[in-house]
Amino acid sequence: MxxxxxxxxxxxxWPSALHLSRQGHEVVIxxxxxxxxxxxxxxxxxxxxxxxxxTRLQVWRELTGKTIGFERLDVVTEYDRxxxxxxxxxxxxxxxxxxQRAAPYSMKSSWHKRYTVNNNLNxxxxxxxxxxxxxxxxxxxxxxxxxxxxxSSVGVELPEGYLRVKMIAADGAEVEQEILYPPNPGSIxxxxxxxxxxxxxxxxxxxxxxxxxxxxGIVWGTQTRETCLDERLINRFDYDGDYGTVLNRFLxxxxxxxxxxxxxxxxxxxAFIHIQDTVRCIELAIVNAPAPGxxxxxxxxxxxxxxxxxxxxxxxxxxxxxxxxxxxxxREADANDLSVTNAGLLGLGLRPTxxxxxxxxxxxxxxxxxxxxCDRKRIPCVSAWTQRNRSGGAAVAKxxxxxx
Amino acid sequence: MxxxxxxxxxxxxWPSALHLSRQGHEVVIxxxxxxxxxxxxxxxxxxxxxxxxxTRLQVWRELTGKTIGFERLDVVTEYDRxxxxxxxxxxxxxxxxxxQRAAPYSMKSSWHKRYTVNNNLNxxxxxxxxxxxxxxxxxxxxxxxxxxxxxSSVGVELPEGYLRVKMIAADGAEVEQEILYPPNPGSIxxxxxxxxxxxxxxxxxxxxxxxxxxxxGIVWGTQTRETCLDERLINRFDYDGDYGTVLNRFLxxxxxxxxxxxxxxxxxxxAFIHIQDTVRCIELAIVNAPAPGxxxxxxxxxxxxxxxxxxxxxxxxxxxxxxxxxxxxxREADANDLSVTNAGLLGLGLRPTxxxxxxxxxxxxxxxxxxxxCDRKRIPCVSAWTQRNRSGGAAVAKxxxxxx
Numbered sequence: 001m002x003x004x005x006x007x008x009x010x011x012x013x014w015p016s017a018l019h020l021s022r023q024g025h026e027v028v029i030x031x032x033x034x035x036x037x038x039x040x041x042x043x044x045x046x047x048x049x050x051x052x053x054x055t056r057l058q059v060w061r062e063l064t065g066k067t068i069g070f071e072r073l074d075v076v077t078e079y080d081r082x083x084x085x086x087x088x089x090x091x092x093x094x095x096x097x098x099x100q101r102a103a104p105y106s107m108k109s110s111w112h113k114r115y116t117v118n119n120n121l122n123x124x125x126x127x128x129x130x131x132x133x134x135x136x137x138x139x140x141x142x143x144x145x146x147x148x149x150x151x152s153s154v155g156v157e158l159p160e161g162y163l164r165v166k167m168i169a170a171d172g173a174e175v176e177q178e179i180l181y182p183p184n185p186g187s188i189x190x191x192x193x194x195x196x197x198x199x200x201x202x203x204x205x206x207x208x209x210x211x212x213x214x215x216x217g218i219v220w221g222t223q224t225r226e227t228c229l230d231e232r233l234i235n236r237f238d239y240d241g242d243y244g245t246v247l248n249r250f251l252x253x254x255x256x257x258x259x260x261x262x263x264x265x266x267x268x269x270x271a272f273i274h275i276q277d278t279v280r281c282i283e284l285a286i287v288n289a290p291a292p293g294x295x296x297x298x299x300x301x302x303x304x305x306x307x308x309x310x311x312x313x314x315x316x317x318x319x320x321x322x323x324x325x326x327x328x329x330x331r332e333a334d335a336n337d338l339s340v341t342n343a344g345l346l347g348l349g350l351r352p353t354x355x356x357x358x359x360x361x362x363x364x365x366x367x368x369x370x371x372x373x374c375d376r377k378r379i380p381c382v383s384a385w386t387q388r389n390r391s392g393g394a395a396v397a398k399x400x401x402x403x404x
Numbered sequence: 405m406x407x408x409x410x411x412x413x414x415x416x417x418w419p420s421a422l423h424l425s426r427q428g429h430e431v432v433i434x435x436x437x438x439x440x441x442x443x444x445x446x447x448x449x450x451x452x453x454x455x456x457x458x459t460r461l462q463v464w465r466e467l468t469g470k471t472i473g474f475e476r477l478d479v480v481t482e483y484d485r486x487x488x489x490x491x492x493x494x495x496x497x498x499x500x501x502x503x504q505r506a507a508p509y510s511m512k513s514s515w516h517k518r519y520t521v522n523n524n525l526n527x528x529x530x531x532x533x534x535x536x537x538x539x540x541x542x543x544x545x546x547x548x549x550x551x552x553x554x555x556s557s558v559g560v561e562l563p564e565g566y567l568r569v570k571m572i573a574a575d576g577a578e579v580e581q582e583i584l585y586p587p588n589p590g591s592i593x594x595x596x597x598x599x600x601x602x603x604x605x606x607x608x609x610x611x612x613x614x615x616x617x618x619x620x621g622i623v624w625g626t627q628t629r630e631t632c633l634d635e636r637l638i639n640r641f642d643y644d645g646d647y648g649t650v651l652n653r654f655l656x657x658x659x660x661x662x663x664x665x666x667x668x669x670x671x672x673x674x675a676f677i678h679i680q681d682t683v684r685c686i687e688l689a690i691v692n693a694p695a696p697g698x699x700x701x702x703x704x705x706x707x708x709x710x711x712x713x714x715x716x717x718x719x720x721x722x723x724x725x726x727x728x729x730x731x732x733x734x735r736e737a738d739a740n741d742l743s744v745t746n747a748g749l750l751g752l753g754l755r756p757t758x759x760x761x762x763x764x765x766x767x768x769x770x771x772x773x774x775x776x777x778c779d780r781k782r783i784p785c786v787s788a789w790t791q792r793n794r795s796g797g798a799a800v801a802k803x804x805x806x807x808x
Contacts, residue, residue, distance in 0.1 A: 079518065110537045114483065117529045118522075121599070125521045133514045135791070154581060156573035165569040166578070169560035170745065174570070177558060179586040183602060191606045195525070195599040198587060202595045206735055207790055331610055341574065386611055387539070 002026040002089060003286060006075060006127065007097030008068075009053050010035045011236050012143060012219065012278055016095060018226035018233065019279035020286070021066045028069035028089055029053070030082075030098070034119075035236075038105070038243075044378045046236035047252065047370045048222060059232045076122045083130045086138065093139045093286045094131070098123045099192065103147070104329075104383035105242040106189035113188045120192035121199075128203040137210070139289040140200075141282065144215045146271045146302055146340070148194045150184025151332065157339040161197075161213065161298025186332050187385070200296045208292065212285045216278065217271030217302030220247035221358055222366045224276045235275065237366055239374065241381035247272065247311055249379065251359070254319035255367030256374055263381070264328035266309025267335025271302035274353035284348040299344040303352035307335075311355075318360050331385040406430040406493060407690060410479060410531065411501030412472075413457050414439045415640050416547060416623065416682055420499060422630035422637065423683035424690070425470045432473035432493055433457070434486075434502070438523075439640075442509070442647075448782045450640035451656065451774045452626060463636045480526045487534045490542065497543045497690045498535070502527045503596065507551070508733075508787035509646040510593035517592045524596035525603075532607040541614070543693040544604075545686065548619045550675045550706055550744070552598045554588025555736065561743040565601075565617065565702025590736050591789070604700045612696065616689045620682065621675030621706030624651035625762055626770045628680045639679065641770055643778065645785035651676065651715055653783065655763070658723035659771030660778055667785070668732035670713025671739025675706035678757035688752040703748040707756035711739075715759075722764050735789040 003020050007013040008029030021027045031053070039045055051059070057068050069089075075082050075098050086094075099120040100106060106116040124142070131138045149158050156163070163181045166174040180201065183194035196213075203209045227235045238244045239252040250260045273281075281301045290297045312323045328334070342350075407424050411417040412433030425431045435457070443449055455463070461472050473493075479486050479502050490498075503524040504510060510520040528546070535542045553562050560567070567585045570578040584605065587598035600617075607613045631639045642648045643656040654664045677685075685705045694701045716727045732738070746754075 079514075083514075110483075110487075110533045113533050114526070114529060118526055121525050122518070122522055125518060129514045129517050154571065155579045156571050156577070159574070164572040165583075166572065167558065167560050168568040168570065168580075170563070173560070175559040176572075177586070179569075182581070182583040182586075185602070185606055188606070191602060194602050198589070198595060198598050198602075202589055202592070 001092040001286065002028070004028050004030055004085070004089060004091045004094045005097065006030045006094060007099070009033060010097055011238065012275070013097040014056070015224040015227050015235050015275055016097070016279045016282045017068055018060065019224060020283060021060065021068050022064065022226055023283055025286070028071065028091070030071045030073050030075065030085065032072065032074040042240060042242060044240040044375065045373070047239050047373055048234045048237045048366065049370070049373070050234060050236050051232045055232055059230050063229055075126050076119055079126050079130065082126060083133055086130055086134045086136060090136055091138060093141055093289065094127065095282060095286070096124065096127055096140060096142045100189065102243045103187035103189045104381050106187050107385050108242070108383045116188050117192060121195055124196045124199050128199055128209060131209055132203065132207045137292070139210045139212065139286070141212045141285045142196065142200065142214065144196065144213045145190060145193045146215050146217045146300065147186055147190035148183050148197060148215060149181055150186065151268065151270070151336045151338060152184060157341055158300065159341060160300050160344050161215065161296070186330065204296045210290045210292065210294065212290060212297045212299065214281060214285060214299050214301040217273045218245050218247065219273055219275050219278055220245065221274040221276060221362055224279050237370070240378040242383060244379070246270070246308060250312055250315045251362050251367045252374065253379065254315050254321040255363050256371050256376070257321070258376065258379065259322040259324035260312045260315060261324055261326050261380065262309055262312050263326060263330065265334045266312060266325065267307055268332065269305055269307045269336050269338040271305050271338065271340055272355070273302045274358055276353050277303055277350060280350060281345050284345060284350060288348050300340055300342045301345060302340060302342055304355060305338045305340060306355070314355070315359065319363060329381055329384045329389050331389060405496040405690065406432070408432050408434055408489070408493060408495045408498045409501065410434045410498060411503070413437060414501055415642065416679070417501040418460070419628040419631050419639050419679055420501070420683045420686045421472055422464065423628060424687055425464065425472050426468065426630055427687055429690070432475065432495070434475045434477050434479065434489065436476065436478040446644060446646060448644040448779065449777070451643050451777055452638045452641045452770065453774070453777070454638060454640045455636045459636055463634050467633055479530050480523055483530050483534065486530060487537055490534055490538045490540060494540055495542060497545055497693070498531065499686060499690070500528065500531055500544060500546045504593065506647045507591035507593045508785050510591050511789050512646065512787045520592050521596060525599055528600045528603050532603055532613060535613055536607065536611045541696070543614045543616065543690070545616045545689045546600065546604065546618065548600065548617045549594060549597050550619050550621045550704065551590055551594035552587050552601060552619060553585055554590065555672065555674070555740045555742065556588060561745055562704065563745060564704050564748050565619065565700070590734065608700045614694045614696065614698065616694060616701045616703065618685060618689060618703055618705040621677045622649050622651065623679050623682055624649065624676055625678040625680060625766055628683050641774070644782040646787060650674070650712060654716055654719040655766050655771045656778065657783065658719050658725040659767050660775050660780070661725070662780065662783065663726040663728035664716045664719060665728055665730050665784065666713055666716050667730060667734065669738045670716060670729065671711055672736065673709055673711045673740050673742040675709050675742065675744055676759070677706045678762055680757050681707055681754060684754060685749050688749060688754060692752050704744055704746045705749060706744060706746055708759060709742045709744060718759070719763065723767060733785055733788045733793050735793060
């Protein structure tokens, strides 16, 4: 199938593009290189030495004989080119990674809140509007987040998007309905993904657009079978306070003998998935598209849940690192239970990569190998969720400044 | 109280600004004049001869001795000036009318969808972000719409924003929760208001912003006690296919001996409110602000529900006009029940203006009086919700072309 990968130069997009290409799909990457530009803004770089996109694509062609196309295009500001790209390539599926994806970055300042809202919401709407205007029957596959559900414990297992409820009328009568699980986002970034869900429901209802929304857990790991083939295909590894996800941060910290920084008690429970499983899920979503007339298909793209403190202790046991609690810059529950179903993707054939089998390899093959590229002062998260938490953010920064 | 009225030159904003000024509030209008510019785009004008804003403000000053301030400012593209305006005026409340508010306009084309999304969502986020950045304790009053609930009959009376439900777990266990009523928007315009609700819930939870969201029914009528004081204060009256709301369209059609055009069967039931009651509700919302720490206060701002065919027949009885069914350009249920509570605003002191008492006066004092300004070919709604409905739209246009 011909597949457009929007955001195909990013952390999930790049390995997904390679995996789809290897599986025989004809892949075209659309990207505005915003992720590399944000590295410039934040004065950080991927721990791993990622190559320019043209080098990546040339190496892939040399190694496999497969060509991946590339259009440098901003889906927010260049709608007409986006539409022309759909009309020219006539893809069967579009994978939408073209959003700002870091919660701390989205909370750094008023500007970052506004950038994230403007970028993510206009990107999603432009893509949907272009699909409708093109008149083509294109299946849209979107990377959502488990964070749309929120992490307050309500006592039901998180379903795959839809929840059966009994609506209670004023007179006490009960009416059973299936609804989108009530959203409870924890950051501006997560908020935009809950708003994306409403775009999908509307365009599906009004225009019969076929859509799969993948609610992904926190990704860990760096490499996939394809990015391992040559060092010039290596995937990015973010360890900075804005883009580094929690488990990758722990792995990095362990590799450079820096304490594993746990925000608050560490009782927060979150869902996780390895990047290798991410790329597999994307392909499973593409080849198992909803039928015409189906509602939006929502799948939970995660394989394990863990308390953050347990993960820190696990990494500490494997590596001998210390664990250090620092004030939590986020406004969130200090502890929560989390029970999630991922029956959909398991049923389609996903075989999860477990933490136990992959963690140590990540430390030695990635974090330790490139440790000399680490800028220790970029590790702490200095984004505070509220004015009230700003002192907390400063305290975190101080720990980072004392990096050893 | 000092009140900023964003969108204070529009159909609801202008009479609200006058009403608040007369009630003793210190009012500043913020507007980018987008509504007048859209008149230029659509090549239509208000049936009533509205004056330039500076004339309106000067007449108000001469008549009442009260000064209403004005800042011409685009809240989407001029964030810094918006923030400076908050810091300079330090208002106690901001009333947010600064959104594109017509469902048919939002569905005219891909461009109109994208304009509505970009304008409405960035406006709301910019305002909330500016309130947080200002550090001021400002109460935000927002004009939402009854359309966030959708019009499919689910068998419960529509509550004021929040609904008690029993969430049904996979094992059949039930957990009771109060949630935002599950949204079901019928157009891109309505969609943006459902996404606004998520902005409000997030900024309220994360930043303790005090917010009232008014879910307004379809407004009818033109004049309020203040806009009646001088013809130069007259409010706008939209009768065109994009901005004319259904009841005002019937009144106009009756006044010029044009058949009352009912989309589909007319079995659609909708909620209504007179513009005089709108301005009263805005003031009630301002003087009854949520306390610090309260969740978003949601009130249903409507006074009556009617089936569209019943309204058409009522206007026909009053005026002798004919009723004509035309294909429905929207994708919506052909008939629905609607039961809504508006206990909140009634409890605060709203005394509804009824259709029976106001309808005929609107026909004679407004529609007939300015009938010579009507451009008949602008009456039909030519915006089709989907490709499939475009032939319907064309059929409507043909009826309009035959206007008699």
